[in-house]
Amino acid sequence: MxxxxxxxxxxxxxxxxxxxxxxxxxxxxxxxxxxxxxxxxxxxxxxxxxxxxxxxxxxxxxxxxxxxxxxxxxxxxxxxxxxxxxxxxxxxxxxxxxxxxxxxxxYEVSDVQPGTSMVLRDLLSDAAPVMVREKSATRTLKQWDRIAVRVVPERDHHVISGALLPFxxxxxxxxxxxxxxxxxxxxxxxxxxxxxxxxxxxxxxxxxxxxxxxxxxxTPEQPQFSNSDGDDVLFHDLRYPLTSGVTQKAVAERLDRVKDFQPEGAKFWNWLAARKERGGKAGGSIMLDTQMEGATVLGSVELKGKTLLVTVNSAERAAKVQTLISAAAGDLLRAPLTTIRTVEQMRADQQRDGPRKEADEIPPEIARQFMRDHLDKHYRETLDAPIPALGGKSPRQAVRTAAGRAKVIDWLKMLENRSAGHGEGPIAEYDFGWMWVELGLQEHRK
Incomplete structure (x- = not known):
């Protein structure tokens, strides 16, 4: 002290x-x-x-x-x-x-040098950002955090007071x-x-x-999850028993004819969106979905033994895929048995089953590179995707106006701040700098 x-x-x-x-x-x-x-x-x-x-x-x-x-x-x-x-x-x-x-x-926090200093921008005045010397707080604060504190001049530099509240x-x-x-x-x-x-x-x-x-x-907040259609996430596993005497080959031939089923091998199909989706709910829910070749993966379809297994993440998609499968191969299948799981139940199942053996065999550096590549691909697609926080516009569309640029800047800061909050690992380490440059906003990342 x-x-x-x-x-x-x-x-x-x-x-x-x-x-x-x-x-x-x-x-x-x-x-x-x-x-x-x-x-x-x-x-x-x-x-x-x-x-x-x-x-x-x-x-x-x-x-x-x-x-x-x-x-x-x-x-x-x-x-x-x-x-x-x-x-x-x-x-x-x-x-x-x-x-x-x-x-x-x-104040908004930026340019954090752990154990040394950080830059604070006063959000309630037009004062220029100020660099403060600070040891302990800079070891926990992340880029774009917001804090209530007093900035105190001390000789030729500034420090912060002892009462700091993270907002x-x-x-x-x-x-x-x-x-x-x-x-x-x-x-x-x-x-x-x-x-x-x-x-x-x-x-x-x-x-x-x-x-x-x-x-x-x-009242601890329970995270709300939605998919890109705006549906509440509720995992549905549909198991269609094959009708007696029906072969996998016969069912596969029918499924290959479904326009939105993209085959990935002889017994597996990704159900892809026929058009680019409009994005999830604007109410702050977490969007769970996967992108593939610029389209949203709505679900998966797989032949396993004498069963056709279909997995989707909402009741609405379950109803739609049943209609597609009934039209394509209804006469070859019996009525499906449906299992419904929440996000919490899905996580509990994964923890009980333990990590896959293959995952243990992937060297950490390769796994980190896989994650960085995945994040690169995800965020590049995101720049052209409609974002609820941007009024349903994509980031590239929104930056064309002054009001839109302000919203995109806040959105980028939110992404970086949440990413940094993951502790250690590839998500926390991910560098969003290229997105600021891509959108012509690099001068605002200070």
Missing amino acids: SERNDITGLLAFIGREGDWRDRLQAVVAEHLMPALEEFEIDEDGLADLLGEQWSGVLWGCGFEDFLGQRYEDGNIVDLYLKRRGWKETVLNRAYFAALRDAPVSL RAEAVDFLFAGLRDALKLKKRDALRLSHDQLMGCAPIFTSAWLFIEIDRAL
Whole structure:
């Protein structure tokens, strides 16, 4: 811990001064109580719910806000430095004075150098991005993360304060709505706050973070999955027994005639979309689908012994493929037996069965290259695919307008940020730089 972060003397001073101690508690309560009252929990319950590690950070949000408060009889930092400043180091005195005047704001993280520095762009002002020196936070923060923190000037560089809150996308939206409401701004008004406005709105940052995090902890979000048709994902395995006396060859000849069945060997077909799909739901669900030769794979069809096995990922596709198979080979097959599995059940089956033997035989570097190649192919196809977040336009179409470019930039940042959040491995390591260049947006990747 560096000297500038030593608040021991200041805390002891506040503790001895009754009015200032009560004022600190009142400011901390202003940060915490709206959420605690809404969810009917106390501070002990909050620590149990979110984890002890957040108790200190949340208290720190209130404490740092308190340091900037001006009362009729003055400011606590001014008073402390006047009476006890002689006991502090030069660094501590300068840090307290700078922290007193530094407002909290929401920053976008970029150019992270783990253990060294990162660049922060203030999302609530037009100030130029600033490079801050930071060791611990840069080891966990990823490109395009958003954080609420105070940026403090220190000699010839900048540092961040100790109270840092990472903001999820929904927390950002909640914060922006709260700030607009507090400042009586309309939706079309630019959300640009002055220094004094940010200083006065500090509790809104903590409350916005708490409301989202408490809600998530109490009601863990279940991921929603859809396919490229917008159908809810529900895996259907259809098993058609072959009619007595019917051979695989006879069924295969019929299936070969189905226009949308692409053969892959003598006994296997990919069911491909007849046209390019319009993309999945716009409501934030995760899209599960596979692309092949520019078309979406709607399902698979395979002959196994005396059975025709069909696998699709939605009830709607199951109904469609049954119609196709009935028309092509209905007289050669009996009624299908259908097994339905959710995404969670599919994962549980895969974990129970264990990894395939072949997977263990693939060297890690080759496996990583396979994944990089797959991601390259996937994202190249994505540039020409309709994206719900872009209003149903493809990224190449959307960048043709100023409004569309802004949406594509946010979309690219979301892709990079989610990819970086996968920890270690080829997904986290994937370099999206070529996509920014391909779309002519490389100057915005800073």
